[in-house]
Amino acid sequence: MAPFTSPPGLCPTGVPTARHRLGARAAVIAATTTASLTVGLTRAAVTAVRHGAPAGRRQAARAVAQTVARLGPTFIKAAQVLGTRRDVVPGLLCDELSMLQDDVPPMTVAQSRAALREVYGDELASVFSSVEETPVASGSIACVYRAVALPDGDPVALKLRRPGIGPQMTADLGLLRRAAALVARLPQLRGVPVREVVDSLCESVLGQLDLGREGRDLSRLRGDLESIPRVLVPRVHRAASRSSAIVMDFVPSLAVDTADRCPPAMRRTFAASTLTVVYQMLFVNGFVHCDLHPGNLYFTRTGHVVVLDAGFSVRLTDQMRELFADFFLNMSVGRGDRCASIVLDSALGRAGDADVPAFVEGVRDLVARNHKLPAKEFSLIAFAGELFDLQRRYGVAATPELVFPLLSLLVVEGTVRELDPDIDFQETARPVLNRALFGSR
Incomplete structure (x- = not known):
């Protein structure tokens, strides 16, 4: 009788090895992805025929997000982070990935x-x-x-x-x-x-x-x-x-709706304090909490802003912190050429067909259109979205050290606008920027 040999991936006792378990997990992921995307993208194609290409693209992005959700918490966490990379991922897909819970x-x-x-x-x-x-x-x-x-x-x-x-x-x-x-x-x-x-x-x-x-x-x-x-x-x-x-x-009595029950003056204080927190992290300390959504940012009846959960945080090098402050300062005074140079100098990479002159011209126009806008009309989310679109279109991939800190501002913009619709993001930043860039001098 021939001696017994274990099947591939099994130890001599017949127990699955780590390699076998990893292979099995990969097979499950591949099967789930294939089945889910086949159905989802077929529906997207039908939607495109019936309602036009934009609706089809939105449906396709939703199908990808639904597939990620079926793969479990690891892929959801990864997709949430990927959804911030609008410089390399289409905006429609970022919108869907950012809504994964x-x-x-x-x-x-x-x-x-x-x-x-x-x-x-x-x-x-x-x-x-x-x-x-x-x-x-x-x-x-x-x-x-x-x-x-x-x-x-x-x-x-x-x-x-x-x-x-x-x-x-x-x-x-x-x-x-x-x-x-x-x-x-x-x-x-x-x-x-x-x-x-x-x-x-x-x-x-x-x-x-x-x-x-x-x-x-x-x-x-x-x-x-x-x-x-x-x-x-x-x-x-x-x-x-x-x-x-x-x-x-x-911290007792934390509730997401506390600010709704506070007087307007306190709400304006909450807004200014929240922005100052983000600017202090970005421009002065270089250690940035990137996930200040309402579950990690609270307001109290005593007028305090409470920051929780530093699980998604990044450390900026001194050089990157100064570049980020320099970018924001030049954006606020309309120096588009300098803003474009900062992005290019810190870029993670450029595509083989990158069109750098077109990118610089696009950033120059973007900054010119935004730096004189009234506070109510300026949207950091819209500005960043257009900047990332320019990067993706012209083949310039930003470094995560530039993208993730910017995310901290994008996450709080909606909260800050609800607290104080008239707040001026750029003017509120000036004292902190001056302290960061010129205080030591």
Whole structure:
């Protein structure tokens, strides 16, 4: 009788190896993607015939986003980041990707207990006197619980990573990187930094897995913003935190609609403080929270602006911080040539057929049309959208160090406009820009 040999991908005991599991996951992703896109793009083609090409393109972008949603939280997180790269991804697709949500149910009581045991083990009773077993907030990577910390009995918020989520997301992102390497070889993508863009978004997602790093980032953000009146970043309890858990001050009575019930004068203060927070991060400190959506930005009845969750943050080099400040200053005074030079000098790459003169002329016209607009008519979102369109059209790919910080401004613009429709984004920036560019001199 011939000796028994394990099938490929199995160890001698018949248990699937990591390589086999990765291959199986890749097969599931490929099958799901193929099935979903076949149906979605067929519908898009029908829509284009019946209602015109623009409607068909919108339907096709929606089909791609729906496919991503079916692939699970790793791909949703990656797509959310990719949706910010309007310099390399069509605007219609960015719109759809940016609306993807982490629709993940909270951990059950049993899962919460297991996660606590995994992180704290026998130390749990010496770190907390109590932990509520039902989370107050839930995401694809972690859930947040109310707890009481020892030895002082302080009420705290405990952000606890889901068990097993790290290896799963790491494996999925590895597959995404391999796919990008294959796609980058296509002739029509020559000169487009596909691998660099995907590597950047993968690093952004992986960074959100390390809650120890996020805790350190929150502490840094707290220190960076402490000079701005009435801005609060919760204090991190470092001794109680771990690589898979952050313990921080619990801020009571946070609600997304608090500002709606405040008088107009306080709402205007909220708007100015929020913009100052972003400008301080961008132009002075160089450490930027890129995800200040209403779930991470709150206002209190006492007039405070509260900043939470530094999972998606970037660090700017001193050179890039100064370039960003220089870009914004020149934009505000109408120097389009200088703005174009800054984008070109910091670009991640240029396509083989990049039309640099046309790009420069386009930026010059864009800045000229915007720098004298009344505050009510100026839209940073519209400005950035047109800038990214110029980059995509003429083959200039921006560095993530320029795109991700700009995202922090785009995310808060809607919130700030609701608080104060008359606020002047450019005028509010001037004191911070002057401090950043000329203060040390």
